[in-house]
Amino acid sequence: MVRDMRLSTYFLPVLKETPNEAQILSHRLMLRAGMVRQASAGIYSWLPMGLKVLRKIEAIVREEQDRAGAQELLMPTIQSAELWQESGRYDAYGPEMLRIRDRHDREMLFGPTNEEQITDIFRGLAKSYRDVPKILYHIQWKFRDEIRPRFGVMRGREFLMKDSYSFDITADDARKAYYKMFVAYLRTFARLGLKAIPMRADTGPIGGDLSHEFIILAETGESQVFCHKSFLEMDPLSLAADYDGDLKPVFDAWTHNYAATEEMHDPAQEAALGDDLVTARGIEVGHIFYFGTKYSKPMGATVTGPDGQPIPLEMGSYGIGVSRLVGAIIEACHDDAGIIWPESVAPFKVGLVNLKSGDAATDGMCETLYGQLRAAGVDVLYDDRDERAGSKFATMDLIGLPYQLVVGPKGLKEGMIEVKTRATGNRETLTPEAAVHLLTA
RNA sequence: CGGGGUGUAGCUCAGCCUGGUAGAGCGUCGGCUUUGGGAGCCGAAAGUCGUAGGUUCGAAUCCUAUCACCCCGACCA
Numbered sequence: 001m002v003r004d005m006r007l008s009t010y011f012l013p014v015l016k017e018t019p020n021e022a023q024i025l026s027h028r029l030m031l032r033a034g035m036v037r038q039a040s041a042g043i044y045s046w047l048p049m050g051l052k053v054l055r056k057i058e059a060i061v062r063e064e065q066d067r068a069g070a071q072e073l074l075m076p077t078i079q080s081a082e083l084w085q086e087s088g089r090y091d092a093y094g095p096e097m098l099r100i101r102d103r104h105d106r107e108m109l110f111g112p113t114n115e116e117q118i119t120d121i122f123r124g125l126a127k128s129y130r131d132v133p134k135i136l137y138h139i140q141w142k143f144r145d146e147i148r149p150r151f152g153v154m155r156g157r158e159f160l161m162k163d164s165y166s167f168d169i170t171a172d173d174a175r176k177a178y179y180k181m182f183v184a185y186l187r188t189f190a191r192l193g194l195k196a197i198p199m200r201a202d203t204g205p206i207g208g209d210l211s212h213e214f215i216i217l218a219e220t221g222e223s224q225v226f227c228h229k230s231f232l233e234m235d236p237l238s239l240a241a242d243y244d245g246d247l248k249p250v251f252d253a254w255t256h257n258y259a260a261t262e263e264m265h266d267p268a269q270e271a272a273l274g275d276d277l278v279t280a281r282g283i284e285v286g287h288i289f290y291f292g293t294k295y296s297k298p299m300g301a302t303v304t305g306p307d308g309q310p311i312p313l314e315m316g317s318y319g320i321g322v323s324r325l326v327g328a329i330i331e332a333c334h335d336d337a338g339i340i341w342p343e344s345v346a347p348f349k350v351g352l353v354n355l356k357s358g359d360a361a362t363d364g365m366c367e368t369l370y371g372q373l374r375a376a377g378v379d380v381l382y383d384d385r386d387e388r389a390g391s392k393f394a395t396m397d398l399i400g401l402p403y404q405l406v407v408g409p410k411g412l413k414e415g416m417i418e419v420k421t422r423a424t425g426n427r428e429t430l431t432p433e434a435a436v437h438l439l440t441a
Numbered sequence: 442c443g444g445g446g447u448g449u450a451g452c453u454c455a456g457c458c459u460g461g462u463a464g465a466g467c468g469u470c471g472g473c474u475u476u477g478g479g480a481g482c483c484g485a486a487a488g489u490c491g492u493a494g495g496u497u498c499g500a501a502u503c504c505u506a507u508c509a510c511c512c513c514g515a516c517c518a
Binding site: 013015016017018019020021022023038040041096112113142144146147148150154155159161162163213284285286287319320321322323324325353355356359387388389390391392393394395397398406408409410411418 | 442447448451452453454467468475476477478479480509510511512513514515516517518
């Protein structure tokens with residue numbers, strides 16, 4: 001834990017007014033809460049509190065990938081054009097790819113994704129059918145030179161993405177890898193405090209039925225989505241995910257009901273659902289594909305089979321927009337006063353509000369509580385500034401920490417302090433001991 | 442890339458039409474008073490008016506070019 005988290009010294013440049021550059025809500029709140037600063041169109045610097053949230057999301061994504069048996073590595077942001085020429089995508093990608101020349105005039109690019117890179121790694125180092133199955137992933141910055149970046153970090157040009165790649169020798173095994181990632185995604189988004197619904201996605205020229213977008217529901221979502229209402233009741237964390245077992249039943253349970261994005265929807269099926277149909281706005285936060293030998297064949301990625309013959313690798317790729325999730329979570333979790341962080345990704349669990357900085361009694365009590373909570377491993381942001389109460393409350397509501405621990409002279413006279421739950425607005429008057437107990441439980 | 446819009450103090454904006462050498466609120470800094478939901482008073486610092494040309498005695502203001510950013514569309518984790 002960082003040594004000291006006092007607002008008097010923490011770099012949290014909150015804005016009272018909304019900068020003109022931001023239109024969408026999450027973008028406004030991120031700027032106002034001092035989380036990011038735009039560097040140029042679609043490119044952002046992450047300020048301390050924004051980075052803290054980004055890291056928390058990243059950690060959850062990583063834990064769930066690891067749990068599913070994926071192994072983390074790290075590939076570079078800058079790639080050689082040669083690999084992309086091999087797969088045929090160097091020309092296909094178009095101006096969305098940021099192309100760079102190094103001092104020797106060699107063609108390079110800032111990676112928009114890493115299929116070629118991972119295929120190159122795997123073909124060079126994995127030689128036998130015994131080297132599969134494998135799922136490899138990394139969490140790395142990508143660049144896509146979008147025609148029109150917008151919505152703040154939700155559609156930036158530079159973005160942090162988790163991308164996994166699976167390697168198998170049969171389509172059947174590849175499907176098992178797909179199920180693992182499918183389940184890992186359900187768990188990941190649920191842990192992030194989101195209701196994510198897998199929806200059939202367009203597989204493009206590759207064909208097949210194995211591609212899903214994970215869409216979270218938010219009123220300000222970018223696209224229209226349709227699904228059976230049963231999805232709203234399903235809880236991914238309640239199911240036991242045995243990654244060594246058969247995950248097909250889980251996959252089936254989550255895919256047999258109707259769910260579709262605007263591009264894929266089917267009015268006939270929707271009409272048949274009747275009252276069970278939910279129409280909502282959604283934000284795509286993950287996308288998984290099975291694409292077979294699309295890259296392994298042109299790039300010559302094979303392993304030697306039991307019979308001594310080369311087998312082209314069956315592959316899939318699985319993406320999560322990590323930086324996009326920061327904005328997406330805010331879109332799904334906010335009110336008029338500001339952000340309401342799910343506890344799992346909150347930059348701090350508790351905001352300690354000293355209502356009368358400079359008063360011996362409140363200062364003393366705050367120091368005591370601050371020390372006790374930190375000793376118990378609770379992430380606390382202590383507002384020790386010499387500001388008025390109203391301003392402190394407004395700041396706390398804006399930055400959306402799950403709990404506000406309010407210490408003022410009035411309450412202290414009675415030996416009491418207050419705990420406010422940001423999500424519900426509920427306030428409880430408690431003794432300091434009870435409050436600490438509540439927040440460390 | 443097509444269409445629309447905006448660039449003036451850290452932020453939100455006024456001033457531009459009708460040219461005369463830059464303002465307000467918030468924030469910041471100092472002081473006093475306040476102290477349970479973005480307080481009040483006094484004082485201060487802070488802007489090559491996006492940039493470059495042009496017109497003019499004189500340009501934030503008029504003209505031209507250019508850059509940046511935002512919105513709608515096509516495209517996307």
